[in-house]
Amino acid sequence: CVLRQRQERTPLQRMLDQLLGLLEKKDPQQFFAWPVTDNIAPGYSSIITQPMDFSTMRQKIEDNQYDNLQEFIGDFKLMCTNAMKYNHAETIYYKASKKLLHAGTKIMQADKLGWVLNLIP
Numbered sequence: 001c002v003l004r005q006r007q008e009r010t011p012l013q014r015m016l017d018q019l020l021g022l023l024e025k026k027d028p029q030q031f032f033a034w035p036v037t038d039n040i041a042p043g044y045s046s047i048i049t050q051p052m053d054f055s056t057m058r059q060k061i062e063d064n065q066y067d068n069l070q071e072f073i074g075d076f077k078l079m080c081t082n083a084m085k086y087n088h089a090e091t092i093y094y095k096a097s098k099k100l101l102h103a104g105t106k107i108m109q110a111d112k113l114g115w116v117l118n119l120i121p
């Protein structure tokens with residue numbers, strides 16, 4: 001068998017990994033941990049054209065698909081806005097996504113990112 005060469009992780013990958021861990025902690029019910037399926041959310045795939053969730057974001061980090069922090073933040077916001085589009089305002093999912101978006105934006109604000117950016121040599 002061909003041993004998969006263990007890819008060296010770039011500083012950006014290590015930084016995004018840290019950020020993802022912080023964001024996932026803001027979703028204790030794990031509503032955003034995995035892709036939303038049509039079985040648990042009727043008609044989801046016809047309403048949400050660009051689904052996103054934390055597991056997909058993690059895979060994209062592993063596959064080095066983020067070229068910068070802005071692309072990562074874009075997927076995080078997409079994940080949250082999808083939930084606000086599909087779910088009505090009074091649902092637990094809408095409320096959880098709004099809370100997650102605020103908490104995540106605060107974590108990723110440039111001024112607060114000093115410590116994370118220091119990880120990049």
Ligand SMILES: COc1ccc(OC)c(-c2cc(C(C)=O)n3cccnc23)c1
Pocket residue numbers: 030031032033034035036037040041082083086087093
């Ligand atoms: C009730 O337990 C779970 C477990 C996993 C979920 O999504 C991965 C969800 C879930 C997550 C969502 C979202 C994020 O819109 N959702 C919408 C409607 C119905 N269920 C969900 C709920």
